[in-house]
Amino acid sequence: MAIEPDELDQSGRELAAMLKHLRKQAGLSGVRLAARCNMSQSKISRIESNKGRPSLLDVEQLLRGLNASPAVSAEVMAVARIAQTEWQDGRTLRRKGIDKKQLQLAGLEASSTTFRYFLLSMITGLLATPEYVRASLSQAPPEQQAKAIAMKLERQRVLFDRSKQFTFILTEQAVRYPLIPPTALAMQIDRLASFTHQPNIRLGIIPMGVRFTSGALNTFTIYDDTLATAELDLGAVVFRDSRDVHDLLHRFTAYAEYAVFGEQARERLAAWAEHCRR
Numbered sequence: 308m309a310i311e312p313d314e315l316d317q318s319g320r321e322l323a324a325m326l327k328h329l330r331k332q333a334g335l336s337g338v339r340l341a342a343r344c345n346m347s348q349s350k351i352s353r354i355e356s357n358k359g360r361p362s363l364l365d366v367e368q369l370l371r372g373l374n375a376s377p378a379v380s381a382e383v384m385a386v387a388r389i390a391q392t393e394w395q396d397g398r399t400l401r402r403k404g405i406d407k408k409q410l411q412l413a414g415l416e417a418s419s420t421t422f423r424y425f426l427l428s429m430i431t432g433l434l435a436t437p438e439y440v441r442a443s444l445s446q447a448p449p450e451q452q453a454k455a456i457a458m459k460l461e462r463q464r465v466l467f468d469r470s471k472q473f474t475f476i477l478t479e480q481a482v483r484y485p486l487i488p489p490t491a492l493a494m495q496i497d498r499l500a501s502f503t504h505q506p507n508i509r510l511g512i513i514p515m516g517v518r519f520t521s522g523a524l525n526t527f528t529i530y531d532d533t534l535a536t537a538e539l540d541l542g543a544v545v546f547r548d549s550r551d552v553h554d555l556l557h558r559f560t561a562y563a564e565y566a567v568f569g570e571q572a573r574e575r576l577a578a579w580a581e582h583c584r585r
Contacts (some may be wrong), residue, residue, distance in 0.1 A: 318389040323357035325383050326366070329373050330355070343372035363387055363548060371390055391548035403445070405451045407456035416465045419530040423559050426477040427526045433466060434475065436498055438491045466508065470533040474509045475502075476559070476566050480514060483579055491585035502575040503569060511566030512575055519565070529555055 330340055330351075337355075340560030341348040346368065356408075361369075366387040370380045403435050416422075424431055432440055457458050465471060482496060502508045527537040533557045535546045546552055567575065 318386055319360065320567045321384070322361070322386045323355050325386060326369055327355040327445070329370075329375060329379070329383075329408050333371070333373050334467040340369070340372050344368045346428070360390070363385070363391065369414055369457040375495050382572075388550075391546070391551070394544055395544060397555070398532050402499065405447055405455040409455060409462065409505045413458070413462050413465075415530050415534070415579050416462065416471075419534075420471050421531050422471065422473045423556070424473070424475045425524075425559055425562055426475065426481045427524050428468075428478070428481055429486065429526075430477065430481060430499070431475070431528075433463055433473075434499060434502060435459070436491070436495045438487050439495050442486045466502070468506070472509075474511070474559075476513060476562050478513045479575075479579075489583040493580040494552045496576050496583065500573050503573055503576075509568060510547075510572060511563060511568045511575055512572045513562065513565045514567070514575065517565045519562075527555055527559075529559060532556065 330337070333340075333344075337348045337351045337541070341347075341351050344351075345438075346365070350359065350365075351369070353366065354361045363384070366384060371385060375383065424433075430439060432443065435443065436455070437460060440456050441579050444459075447455060466473065475500070482499065483492075485492060487495065499510060503510050506538065525537050525539065527535060529535045529552065532552060533547070533549075535552045537544045537546070537555075566572075
C-alpha cells in the first residue's frame with residue numbers, strides 16, 4: 308500500500324479520534340477503560356488527545372478493552388500502523404534549519420548502541436572527510452552551511468565510542484560517486500579503508516554487478532532494533548513499527564551476504580583510490 312506524506316501527518320490525529328469515538332460509543336469513561344486495559348487514565352487521555360504516540364500493543368489493548376469487532380479492530384490497527392511512521396520532508400527541514408536535523412541525529416546516536424547503515428548512492432557524513440561533507444551540503448542555504456558542516460564533523464566522535472557497534476554496507480556506486488574531485492575522493496576512500504581496522508566498526512562493500520532479488524533499493528539506517536529511517540530525495544521516512552524495523556533488519560542481513568569485508572574490502576578500496584589518483 309502506498310502511503311502519502313500527508314496521510315502520515317494526519318494518521319495520528321485520525322487514530323486518536325477513532326479511539327475516542329469507540330470509547331464513547333461503548334459508554335465507557337476514561338477511568339473505566341483504563342482499568343480494563345491496565346493503563347493509567349492519563350495515558351488514555353494523552354492518546355485520545357494525540358499528545359502521546361501509542362504503540363501497536365497499546366492500541367491492541369484498548370481495542371480488547373472496548374470489545375471492538377474484528378472488522379473495526381482491523382481498520383483501527385491499519386491506521387495505527389501508519390501512525391507509527393513519520394514523514395520528514397526536506398523543505399520543512401531546510402526551513403527549520405539543517406542544524407535541527409543534526410541535533411536530532413546526534414540524539415539518536417547518543418541513545419543507541421547498535422547501528423546499521425545501508426548506503427546506496429553516497430557516503431554518510433559519519434564516514435566523510437571535511438571536503439566530502441562540504442560538498443554534500445553545497446545546496447543548503449549559505450547561512451546554514453558553516454554550522455551544519457561543523458555539527459556533522461562533531462558527530463563523527465561517536466564512532467570512537469567503543470561501547471557502540473557500527474556496521475556500514477556501501478555499494479561500489481556509493482564509494483566511487485564523484486561528489487568531489489578525484490584526488491579528494493582518493494583520500495575519502497582511504498578514510499573508509501582506515502575504518503576497517505577499528506574494532507567497533509564493520510565496513511563492507513557490495514561490488515557492482517551484484518543482482519539483488521529484493522527489487523528497488525534505498526539508503527536506510529537502523530538504530531538498535533527499535534527505529535529505522537529511510538532516505539529519499541524529498542525527505543526521510545521514520546519507522547517505529549517493530550514489523551517495519553524487523554523487515555529492514557532482514558533486508559540488511561541479506562545485503563551483508565553480498566558484501567566483502569576486512570582484507571577483501573581493503574583491497575578493493577585501495578584499487579579504487581589508486582584509480583582516482585591516476
